[in-house]
Amino acid sequence: MVFERVGAPLKAVELPMPEPAAGQLLIKVQTCGVCRTDLHLLDGEVAIESPPRVLGHQIVGTVVPDGRRVGVPWLGWTDGSCKFCRSGRENLCPDARFTGRDLDGGMAEYAVADERFCFPIPEGFPSLQAAPLLCAGLIGYRCLRLCGEASAIGLYGFGAAAHIICQVIAWQGRRAYAFTRPGDAAGQEFALELGATWAGDSDAEPPQPLEAAIIFAPVGELVPAALRALEPGGVLVCGGIYMSPIPELDYGPLWHERQIHSVANLTRRDAQEFLALAPQVPVRTHVTTYPLEEANEALDDLRHGRFHGAAVLTLEV
Ligand SMILES: [Zn+2]
Ligand SMILES: [Zn+2]
Numbered sequence: 029m030v031f032e033r034v035g036a037p038l039k040a041v042e043l044p045m046p047e048p049a050a051g052q053l054l055i056k057v058q059t060c061g062v063c064r065t066d067l068h069l070l071d072g073e074v075a076i077e078s079p080p081r082v083l084g085h086q087i088v089g090t091v092v093p094d095g096r097r098v099g100v101p102w103l104g105w106t107d108g109s110c111k112f113c114r115s116g117r118e119n120l121c122p123d124a125r126f127t128g129r130d131l132d133g134g135m136a137e138y139a140v141a142d143e144r145f146c147f148p149i150p151e152g153f154p155s156l157q158a159a160p161l162l163c164a165g166l167i168g169y170r171c172l173r174l175c176g177e178a179s180a181i182g183l184y185g186f187g188a189a190a191h192i193i194c195q196v197i198a199w200q201g202r203r204a205y206a207f208t209r210p211g212d213a214a215g216q217e218f219a220l221e222l223g224a225t226w227a228g229d230s231d232a233e234p235p236q237p238l239e240a241a242i243i244f245a246p247v248g249e250l251v252p253a254a255l256r257a258l259e260p261g262g263v264l265v266c267g268g269i270y271m272s273p274i275p276e277l278d279y280g281p282l283w284h285e286r287q288i289h290s291v292a293n294l295t296r297r298d299a300q301e302f303l304a305l306a307p308q309v310p311v312r313t314h315v316t317t318y319p320l321e322e323a324n325e326a327l328d329d330l331r332h333g334r335f336h337g338a339a340v341l342t343l344e345v
Contacts, residue, residue: 029135029323030080034072037324038083038135046132046140053143054092055100060134061086061159062318062326062339064187064246065102065269069129070327073270076129083323084341085127086162087134087141088155097155098146099303101162103294104131105142119170119293126293135323137343147299150307160188160313160338161306166294168193169302171242171267174289178240178263182207184230184254185245186219188338189267192311193242198223199309205234207250209333218314218336233257242267248274251288252281260284267291315340 029038048054066083068074087100104127106113112120127133127141149158168189175181181197183190184207197204206219206227216227226235230250237259243250244267251274254264264287282288314337318326326339 029083029320031069031076031083032080040321046138048140051143052140053146055087055089055098055139055141056092057087057089057134057137057139057343058155059088059159060084060341061163062330062341063163064330066327067331068270082132082136083128084133084135086159087139088149088158097149099149099158099162100127100134100141100146101166101294101299102126104145119295135320135341147303150303152307156315156317156340156342157313159340160192160315161303164188164338165192165306166298166302167267167291170294170298171265171291172196174265174291175240175263179203180205180236180239182234182238182241182254182257184241184243184250186215187244189244191222191314191337194219194222194224195309195311205238215336238262244268246271248272252277255281255286258286263287263289265289265291313338317342
């Protein structure tokens with residue numbers, strides 16, 4: 029399923045078998061998660077420099093020919109030599125290439141990926157349930173890491189990432205406060221089922237001040253709202269790759285050493301740590317499945333919030 033230009037749906041195209049270069053694996057794709065970033069790519073909010081491009085950056089499949097099961101995330105390649113790479117911040121590498129944006133991704137029968145950026149899928153995770161770990165899970169985990177030791181954490185936007193990280197927060201004995209689109213009673217119920225202490229509308233006040241908050245929804249209006257919900261010294265983490273403009277803000281909500289932090293991409297350390305943690309919880313992903321050729325339907329359902337949890341394209345499971 030190929031991206032050709034901004035504003036057009038993905039197109040089903042017959043492509044030649046991808047050829048792995050030195051250091052790359054050829055992967056027979058089993059499942060590929062759909063991510064909000066894919067919507068930002070379709071809408072041109074995040075640019076694809078050289079289309080056509082196969083999207084998809086939560087790939088689970090088996091290595092040809094040995095059958096090992098691996099996952100491929102968004103971070104697909106880094107130079108390994110810049111100051112960011114050398115200081116454990118490869119997520120900020122200016123030359124980084126991203127799966128399904130700069131490199132062909134997993135909305136296809138086969139994909140190739142740099143072996144250094146492929147990860148073993150934990151035993152006991154079916155390929156369907158594993159796909160959302162690779163972006164929703166990893167980005168959620170990186171956001172959670174930035175919340176430090178906070179014990180009361182707000183989650184604004186209860187989609188794929190929040191539904192995973194809510195389970196981790198609860199398992200760690202911390203409290204998650206879930207904020208959904210106003211009136212989304214089913215979404216709030218879903219959050220409570222996954223261990224949230226409280227769930228309410230995004231414009232509601234939580235029952236207690238938050239020590240940290242993560243905004244997963246790409247909605248800049250949530251920044252002042254979340255800052256007002258934070259106690260002094262609290263941190264606000266913006267987890268998305270794109271956000272609509274943030275409204276002008278009085279200094280008051282930021283005063284008292286509150287912090288705003290964005291999260292960009294992921295590092296391989298995030299992947300190693302999170303994929304080791306997920307089976308301990310154990311994280312249970314809630315997936316809605318679509319055949320590969322219905323990728324546009326999956327994206328449309330994501331855009332309109334028609335499912336809870338994550339959407340996954342399936343090839344052969
Ligand atoms: Zn670098
Ligand atoms: Zn993603």
